[in-house]
Every structure is written in C-alpha cells, then in structure tokens.
Amino acid sequence: MSILARAAAEDIAARLQDLPGLPAHRRLRGPETGLVMVRGRAGGDGAPFNLGEMTVTRCAVRLPDGTVGHGYVAGRDSRQAELAAVVDALMQDPARAPGLEAAVIAPLERAQAARREAQARKAAATRVEFFTMTQMR
Amino acid sequence: MYVATKGGERAIGAAHAWLDETRRGDPSLPELTADQVQAQLGLAVDRVMAEGSCHDRGLAALAVKQSRGDLIEAAFLLRAYRTTLPRFGASVPLDTNTMAIQRRISAAYKDLPGGQVLGPTFDYTHRLLDFALAAGGHVPSGAPEAEASREPTPRVTEMLAREGLMQREAASEDEPGDLTREPLSFPADRALRLQALARGDEGFLLSLGYSTQRGYGGNHPFVGEIRMGEVAVGFTPPELGFEIDLGDITVTECQMVNQFKGSRTEPPQFTRGYGLVFGHGERKAMSMALVDRSLRAAELGEASDAPAQQQEFVLSHCDNVEATGFVEHLKLPHYVDFQSELENVRTMRASVEAAK
Numbered sequence: 001m002s003i004l005a006r007a008a009a010e011d012i013a014a015r016l017q018d019l020p021g022l023p024a025h026r027r028l029r030g031p032e033t034g035l036v037m038v039r040g041r042a043g044g045d046g047a048p049f050n051l052g053e054m055t056v057t058r059c060a061v062r063l064p065d066g067t068v069g070h071g072y073v074a075g076r077d078s079r080q081a082e083l084a085a086v087v088d089a090l091m092q093d094p095a096r097a098p099g100l101e102a103a104v105i106a107p108l109e110r111a112q113a114a115r116r117e118a119q120a121r122k123a124a125a126t127r128v129e130f131f132t133m134t135q136m137r
Numbered sequence: 138m139y140v141a142t143k144g145g146e147r148a149i150g151a152a153h154a155w156l157d158e159t160r161r162g163d164p165s166l167p168e169l170t171a172d173q174v175q176a177q178l179g180l181a182v183d184r185v186m187a188e189g190s191c192h193d194r195g196l197a198a199l200a201v202k203q204s205r206g207d208l209i210e211a212a213f214l215l216r217a218y219r220t221t222l223p224r225f226g227a228s229v230p231l232d233t234n235t236m237a238i239q240r241r242i243s244a245a246y247k248d249l250p251g252g253q254v255l256g257p258t259f260d261y262t263h264r265l266l267d268f269a270l271a272a273g274g275h276v277p278s279g280a281p282e283a284e285a286s287r288e289p290t291p292r293v294t295e296m297l298a299r300e301g302l303m304q305r306e307a308a309s310e311d312e313p314g315d316l317t318r319e320p321l322s323f324p325a326d327r328a329l330r331l332q333a334l335a336r337g338d339e340g341f342l343l344s345l346g347y348s349t350q351r352g353y354g355g356n357h358p359f360v361g362e363i364r365m366g367e368v369a370v371g372f373t374p375p376e377l378g379f380e381i382d383l384g385d386i387t388v389t390e391c392q393m394v395n396q397f398k399g400s401r402t403e404p405p406q407f408t409r410g411y412g413l414v415f416g417h418g419e420r421k422a423m424s425m426a427l428v429d430r431s432l433r434a435a436e437l438g439e440a441s442d443a444p445a446q447q448q449e450f451v452l453s454h455c456d457n458v459e460a461t462g463f464v465e466h467l468k469l470p471h472y473v474d475f476q477s478e479l480e481n482v483r484t485m486r487a488s489v490e491a492a493k
Binding site for chain 2: 002005034035036037039041042045047048050051053054055056070075076116118119120121122124125126128130
C-alpha cells in the first residue's frame with residue numbers, strides 16, 4: 001500500500017493494463033477527499049503535537065468474490081485512491097498476488113527507489129568535506 | 138440615525154470583474170499555470186501550505202495564482218477550503234530521524250556523523266540579480282551527483298542527551314490539544330504552542346526571534362541542527378487497524394540548542410527550542426525554534442518579561458489569517474459607529490465652547 005500511495009494514477013493504470021482478465025469492482029465508499037492531521041513531536045522525539053493537516057483521498061472497493069480493498073493516498077487524486085484500493089483487493093487473492101507483485105508493485109517500487117537514490121546522490125554531492133588548514137603559529 | 142444601505146451589488150460585480158482582468162494581466166503574455174507556480178515558485182507554495190496549515194502543493198499553488206501572489210490571502214483561501222473537507226483522523230507522529238535528507242547542517246558540530254549536507258540553498262550565493270533568468274530560456278546544467286551516503290544521521294540533540302548535557306523531552310503519548318477544534322486558552326501547553334507557531338506568520342515569528350537575539354529575553358542559541366527532506370506520513374485507518382503510509386511530505390526541522398543555568402531540581406545543561414514546518418521553510422523553522430524556546434521561560438524558571446516570552450501576546454497575534462481579518466475589517470462600513478462618534482465629539486466640543 002505504501003508503494004501505491006507514492007505512485008501516480010497513470011503509472012498504476014499502465015501497469016494494470018498488462019494484466020489480463022482482471023475482475024470488475026464495485027465502489028463501496030468514495031473515492032472521497034478529506035484531511036489527516038499530521039503530527040510531529042516536540043524536540044523531534046518528545047510529546048506529539050499537531051503540525052497541520054494534509055489532503056488525503058480514500059476509497060474502498062469490493063470484487064465480485066466479496067473481497068474488500070482499501071486505498072488511502074496523500075493528495076486529491078481519486079483515480080489513484082481507487083486503483084490503490086483495487087490492487088489492495090486483488091493482492092488478497094494468493095493466486096493473483098505474485099503476478100501483481102511482479103507486474104505492478106515491483107516496477108513501481110524500483111522507480112520510487114531510483115527517484116530516492118537520485119535525490120540522495122544530489123544531496124551527497126553537496127556534502128561538505130572539511131580539510132584542516134596548516135596551523136597558524 | 139440608522140439607514141439600511143443597499144445598492145453595492147453592481148459596483149462589487151464590476152470590481153470583481155476588474156480584479157479578474159488585473160489578475161490575468163497583459164493578455165498578450167502567456168497565462169501562468171498553477172503547475173508552473175508549483176514548480177517554479179515552490180517556496181511561496183511552501184509558505185502558503187505552512188501558514189494555511191494544509192499540506193497540498195497543488196491547492197497552495199492555485200491559491201497563490203488566485204491571490205495574485207498575495208501569500209496571506211492565499212493562506213486564507215487554503216484555510217477556507219480545508220473547512221469544506223471531513224477529517225479522517227490524525228497521523229502517527231512524523232519520525233524526522235528517518236528523513237530522506239536533502240539538507241542537513243549544524244552550526245554546533247563541524248564533524249557530525251552523517252555530515253553537513255548543503256542541499257539546494259541560497260546560502261553562499263552572492264545575492265546579485267541574475268539577468269540571465271530575466272532573459273529566459275535558461276536551462277540549468279544539472280546538479281552534480283556523488284555516491285549516496287548510507288551513513289546514519291543521528292540528531293545532534295540526541296548526541297548531547299546521551300552525555301547528559303541536553304534536557305530530554307518529556308516522554309508522552311498524550312493526545313495533543315488541537316486549536317482548530319478548541320479555541321486557545323491560556324496558559325497553553327507546549328503542544329498547543331507548537332501548533333500555533335507552526336501555522337504562525339513567518340514575518341511575525343522572524344521579528345520575535347530576532348528580538349530575543351537582540352536582548353529582549355535572550356537565550357543564547359546555537360543551531361544544533363537544521364534538516365530538510367522527505368518523511369513518510371503514517372496513518373492507521375480504523376477499518377484496517379494497522380499502520381499504512383499515505384505518502385511522503387517535505388518538512389524542515391530546526392533544533393536550537395540553548396544554554397540553561399539550571400534550577401533547584403535540574404543541573405546546568407542545554408535545552409531545546411524546536412521548529413518544524415511544512416515544505417522548505419528554513420527561516421520559519423529557525424524563527425519558530427527561537428520563539429518556542431523563549432516561550433518555555435516560565436517552565437524553566439526564567440524571567441519572562443520580554444514580548445517573545447509572553448505566550449498570550451505571541452500566540453494571540455502570530456496567526457496572520459486572524460490578524461488580517463481583524464485589521465482589514467476596519468475598512469468595512471462602520472457608518473453607524475462613526476456617526477455616534479461624530480455626535481460625541483460634537484457634544485464634547487459644544488460643552489468646551491460653552492464653558493469658555
């Protein structure tokens with residue numbers, strides 16, 4: 001779910017297209033956009049406090065076999081939340097899970113890891129390497 | 138005399154149509170898109186999210202466009218929008234220790250584990266106007282890359298705390314108060330103060346922070362650490378009963394390290410001032426940390442006679458949406474109030490004249 005929460009709707013949809021014979025789903029709730037109050041901690045590690053809200057979109061779907069899936073994603077993209085819920089439902093079927101993992105989750109995860117790595121590489125280039133000047137006497 | 142006045146509708150309609158036209162500006166120029174604002178005026182967007190107290194880059198960018206770049210008006214628009222949405226709950230508190238660091242500096246330790254990482258900063262630029270940007274068509278050469286660090290980046294405050302030299306934060310999992318649900322009352326506890334400061338006006342907090350440095354309630358701070366980057370937001374939906382990630386958000390955190398003389402119960406040690414804001418908002422995070430520490434004066438048994446140490450003064454005036462509402466309401470019709478003032482002054486004058 002954390003991979004889907006970070007993936008754009010069109011990327012999830014594009015990956016799902018490669019999978020044949022996916023069952024239709026019915027919306028149980030939403031997709032609907034609301035707020036989650038984001039909390040921090042005093043001093044970084046102390047008591048919680050309310051930092052501010054963020055928009056979150058959620059959706060719940062049901063597959064014909066009765067499986068229920070949930071999607072909760074940051075932002076206001078209804079399609080992303082619905083697709084996340086569908087994938088969540090499909091993944092609960094042990095027969096489908098490995099295929100979905102390979103065709104949808106793993107490639108999205110790789111793309112996200114590559115993006116994080118690129119950021120980390122840029123950050124590393126701005127790391128200061130101190131050198132000590134010859135001591136003045 | 139009370140006279141009900143009507144008849145402003147036509148004028149208001151025309152004024153708003155002119156506002157629309159003025160917002161668009163010269164129609165021969167391409168229209169600015171909200172996506173462009175989000176991508177290229179990112180720090181304005183971050184400030185609006187922080188002061189609007191709502192993390193959504195797209196909405197904040199739209200608010201900046203709609204408000205013609207008036208960031209307080211934009212924060213107001215965002216605050217108004219959030220009231221239309223239901224609240225699903227509260228997140229698990231952010232763990233800034235696990236941040237994917239883009240910037241992390243310490244003014245207290247040169248060689249801190251994990252290193253000093255400058256990130257995309259204005260620091261060390263020459264502050265010369267760059268006319269190449271005015272000419273347009275500038276394509277950045279691309280930021281250099283280096284082997285990504287796998288070293289952990291422990292908090293500076295934790296390093297000091299392990300030596301017993303930094304006061305530990307109170308360990309508590311108590312449900313924090315929420316000033317969007319219950320109006321502030323005084324004295325406000327630290328959680329409420331941090332919430333108010335996190336959404337407070339950057340300019341107001343900057344000036345108050347500055348005042349503490351100039352001697353109005355001085356607390357001799359060092360920047361223990363500033364870090365900026367993405368953190369995961371965890372949330373436990375009740376229907377699932379386990380924690381999931383909603384995604385990542387960028388935040389800026391500042392830990393100010395302040396000397397503390399000690400008290401009857403506590404030895405001399407360092408204490409913290411803490412700042413945390415949505416987006417890349419270093420000046421705001423630093424100002425917040427200075428003011429957080431100065432507002433702790435009473436609990437640490439210090440004198441609290443400077444403006445930045447008085448929580449009722451600081452917290453009642455740091456919200457720019459509230460402040461602008463009250464200041465700007467003065468321009469709305471006060472015809473009746475003024476009529477009575479006029480009568481009053483005329484009567485007083487008449488009695489002074491008569492007494493001559």
